Amino acid sequence: xxxxxxxxxxxxxxxxxxxxxxxRPHPLTPLIRGWLLLVAIVLAVxxxxxxxxxxxxxxxxxxxxxxxxxxxxxxxxxxxxGFVSWWFTRFVIDDEEIRVDTGAVWRRSSRVGFExxxxxxxxxxxxxxxxxxxxxxxxxxxxxxxxxxxxxxxAHADRLRGYLLARAHGxxxxxxxxxxxxxxxxxxxxxxxxxxxxxxxxxxxxxxxxSTEWLISLGVVVVLLLIGQRFAVLSFxxxxxxxxxxxxxxxxxxxxxxMFHFTLAESPHGLRVARGLTNLTSQxxxxxxxxxxxxxxxxxxxPFGWYRLDVDVLGYLxxxxxxxxxxxxxxxxxxxxxxxxxxxLRRVLPGVDVDSIELRRPPRRARLLRWxxxxxxRYGWDERVVVTDHGRLVWRRDIVPHAKTQSVRISQGPLQxxxxxxxxxxxxxxxxxxxxxxxxxxxxxxxLVDAQVQRAWTGRVPR
Amino acid sequence: xxxxxxxxxxxxxxxxxESWRGLSPRYRAMRSLTSAVVIGVLTLVPAVVxxxxxxxxxxxxxxxxxxxxxxxxxxxxxxxxxRSWGYAERPTDLYLTHGVLFRRLVAVPYGRMQLVEVTSGPxxxxxxxxxxxxQTASPGSGARIPGLTPAEAVRLRDRLTERGQSQAAAL
Numbered sequence: 001x002x003x004x005x006x007x008x009x010x011x012x013x014x015x016x017x018x019x020x021x022x023x024r025p026h027p028l029t030p031l032i033r034g035w036l037l038l039v040a041i042v043l044a045v046x047x048x049x050x051x052x053x054x055x056x057x058x059x060x061x062x063x064x065x066x067x068x069x070x071x072x073x074x075x076x077x078x079x080x081x082g083f084v085s086w087w088f089t090r091f092v093i094d095d096e097e098i099r100v101d102t103g104a105v106w107r108r109s110s111r112v113g114f115e116x117x118x119x120x121x122x123x124x125x126x127x128x129x130x131x132x133x134x135x136x137x138x139x140x141x142x143x144x145x146x147x148x149x150x151x152x153x154x155a156h157a158d159r160l161r162g163y164l165l166a167r168a169h170g171x172x173x174x175x176x177x178x179x180x181x182x183x184x185x186x187x188x189x190x191x192x193x194x195x196x197x198x199x200x201x202x203x204x205x206x207x208x209x210x211s212t213e214w215l216i217s218l219g220v221v222v223v224l225l226l227i228g229q230r231f232a233v234l235s236f237x238x239x240x241x242x243x244x245x246x247x248x249x250x251x252x253x254x255x256x257x258x259m260f261h262f263t264l265a266e267s268p269h270g271l272r273v274a275r276g277l278t279n280l281t282s283q284x285x286x287x288x289x290x291x292x293x294x295x296x297x298x299x300x301x302x303p304f305g306w307y308r309l310d311v312d313v314l315g316y317l318x319x320x321x322x323x324x325x326x327x328x329x330x331x332x333x334x335x336x337x338x339x340x341x342x343x344x345l346r347r348v349l350p351g352v353d354v355d356s357i358e359l360r361r362p363p364r365r366a367r368l369l370r371w372x373x374x375x376x377x378r379y380g381w382d383e384r385v386v387v388t389d390h391g392r393l394v395w396r397r398d399i400v401p402h403a404k405t406q407s408v409r410i411s412q413g414p415l416q417x418x419x420x421x422x423x424x425x426x427x428x429x430x431x432x433x434x435x436x437x438x439x440x441x442x443x444x445x446x447x448l449v450d451a452q453v454q455r456a457w458t459g460r461v462p463r
Numbered sequence: 464x465x466x467x468x469x470x471x472x473x474x475x476x477x478x479x480x481e482s483w484r485g486l487s488p489r490y491r492a493m494r495s496l497t498s499a500v501v502i503g504v505l506t507l508v509p510a511v512v513x514x515x516x517x518x519x520x521x522x523x524x525x526x527x528x529x530x531x532x533x534x535x536x537x538x539x540x541x542x543x544x545x546r547s548w549g550y551a552e553r554p555t556d557l558y559l560t561h562g563v564l565f566r567r568l569v570a571v572p573y574g575r576m577q578l579v580e581v582t583s584g585p586x587x588x589x590x591x592x593x594x595x596x597x598q599t600a601s602p603g604s605g606a607r608i609p610g611l612t613p614a615e616a617v618r619l620r621d622r623l624t625e626r627g628q629s630q631a632a633a634l
Contacts, residue, residue: 406575409567
């Protein structure tokens with residue numbers, strides 16, 4: 001990040017003698033900013049008004065007029081600010097560099113190296129959809145805020161993404177080479193994307209209704225209602241329950257909305273995930289940067305044979321279950337049957353047949369410490385990956401390629417020491433995957449670590 | 464410095480090569496002294512207060528006795544903790560072990576180290592000690608070796624970064 005010497009929208013960096021053609025984002029951008037604020041205000045104010053209306057105060061007209069004036073003013077200010085920031089935002093994406101210059105008073109110019117580019121995501125916020133505009137996010141995996149270009153027209157963003165991804169994979173080509181892909185308004189796929197798995201809406205909703213969070217909150221509400229009825233304090237309980245019910249419903253609703261029409265597709269450079277009902281997000285998953293895979297199946301999903309797939313991708317820091325935001329997600333498949341799961345897995349970890357890996361169990365005395373899921377503990381490896389299983393209520397299987405191993409760890413607590421057991425961790429980058437071979441015999445644990453270090457070395461250094 | 468700590472470790476935490484390298488004995492001295500000062504203050508202040516206000520000498524004696532017992536336990540714990548530290552440089556990775564109650568052994572490949580730094584606070588500097596810290600892209604495998612002599616710390620850092628560069632692998 002360095003300040004540019006030029007001001008007043010000077011397009012050219014003083015660094016290069018050649019004059020570069022810089023671009024501004026789409027001219028409708030300031031309008032969208034104002035529009036976004038309007039939508040936000042209307043939603044917030046509307047929420048404030050709802051209880052008032054129910055109370056039967058009635059609207060007082062002068063209030064409303066003032067309100068309109070205020071809202072109008074705020075929208076105008078936002079639009080003006082949007083215009084200024086749009087005017088001073090310029091970007092270059094060409095053969096040499098990616099550079100984004102922003103800021104009217106404090107100028108900042110960020111450059112991103114092509115080789116540091118982890119993923120290029122296209123996000124289409126709900127408010128920008130009527131205008132056909134999108135946001136382009138450049139994920140660098142640095143942990144700092146990703147440079148974002150907002151807003152661009154759909155076709156332009158698609159073209160830039162194709163180019164950037166090609167460059168990130170080391171191909172050299174000109175910016176305009178990519179055939180402009182067409183995309184429909186509801187899915188976010190380009191023409192050269194072949195859908196691999198599409199999650200049907202019914203199954204998505206079903207999977208969320210059977211998710212533990214939902215069932216737990218539902219159970220709490222039901223129990224409270226029963227208690228209320230039993231002790232005749234229902235009228236006191238109901239008002240406190242309403243927020244809880246609303247919270248649970250929004251939780252599920254938000255997930256369904258954000259994961260709606262989830263499509264895993266094959267694109268020229270890795271996989272692509274497109275999802276969303278209101279905000280459309282299309283995100284590329286660079287296969288060579290997948291650090292590990294986690295397969296999850298809760299007990300309730302078992303009868304249906306559903307699985308969930310998560311990946312660790314370098315730079316995606318959201319390692320929590322909560323992947324509701326329109327940002328990059330670590331979810332590869334929110335819900336899939338065995339067939340689709342295997343298909344996706346085969347694509348993410350090519351040449352790995354997890355089923356053929358001989359899985360070992362910990363010694364029987366592990367039952368004393370892990371009485372709840374000792375039967376589910378497994379670990380194993382082949383020449384490409386290491387696999388660990390655990391969990392009975394929610395079964396999880398973590399798969400980490402040797403080549404992506406960051407470090408190998410043994411940990412042993414006092415109880416484990418007394419029972420002669422130890423855990424072996426295979427560390428990966430930040431994310432949902434956490435491969436731990438639990439409760440091994442010390443001799444096995446140490447042998448696993450030494451062998452794993454060796455396998456990581458041979459995996460890392462191809463010969 | 465080459466203070467070998469071949470001891471009664473179980474197999475699980477056995478050194479990968481011939482033996483672990485331990486920390487500088489000055490590290491134990493530093494921690495012993497800081498503990499002694501802290502426990503001394505915590506004991507003497509109430510003891511003096513009790514002595515001046517009530518003159519219950521048996522209570523003062525008890526407080527001092529508890530303080531001494533605490534210090535003795537603390538010194539044993541520090542000694543065990545000090546002996547538990549060990550590291551070994553292998554051709555492709557660094558092995559590091561520590562911990563008494565919760566024991567840990569970590570093997571970090573040189574090629575995965577993203578950052579190796581030497582730090583030394585005022586207290587450590589007074590004792591002629593330095594800490595080597597290393598980081599990988601994984602939050603779980605950050606490792607720290609406290610209580611090395613500055614020369615050893617710098618040697619280790621240079622060795623790690625040099626090997627890290629020659630063996631660096633793409634993420």
